[in-house]
Amino acid sequence: MKKIILASVLTTVALSAMVDANAATSGVVCAAPTSAGNGTITVDTSATNEMVVNSFSAKCSANVHMVYDQQKSYFRVGAVSSAGSRSFRGSTAGGSVTSEATCTGTSCNSAAATSALTSTNNPTSG
Numbered sequence: 001m002k003k004i005i006l007a008s009v010l011t012t013v014a015l016s017a018m019v020d021a022n023a024a025t026s027g028v029v030c031a032a033p034t035s036a037g038n039g040t041i042t043v044d045t046s047a048t049n050e051m052v053v054n055s056f057s058a059k060c061s062a063n064v065h066m067v068y069d070q071q072k073s074y075f076r077v078g079a080v081s082s083a084g085s086r087s088f089r090g091s092t093a094g095g096s097v098t099s100e101a102t103c104t105g106t107s108c109n110s111a112a113a114t115s116a117l118t119s120t121n122n123p124t125s126g
Contacts, residue, residue, distance in 0.1 A: 025047070025050055025069065025070050026069035027068060028065075028067050029060065030079075031110065032064060036061050036062055037059075038057045038058065051071065051073070061081070062083075064081050065080050065112070066113060067110070067114050073124070076093070077089065077091075078100070078114060078115065078117025078118070080108050080109070081108060085103060087101050087103055089119055098121075100119055101115070
């Protein structure tokens, strides 16, 4: 019985470590600035579980909300313009930027960008 308990504890610890090592990194690139400018992408150049390993400056247009997440096998984004009427998604694991959904009025916000990012149509593997 003690061996079974010990084995289950060791298995849980090992699986927890694997989940943490493969956790997605996510963040906000653009938060609807009033004028165009640089966005932010946090890149851990020492990480081995991220697709983007070199820092760069993203450019944000005025009124754009854009969010991202990544793992070693993919990088994906969701975006919307607060002055527009559509949300968009894109991924390295499935092609180009694509229209995701219609939003109206004040619903073209960061929540719509996040919804496009996490859409089941926005793949994390090819």
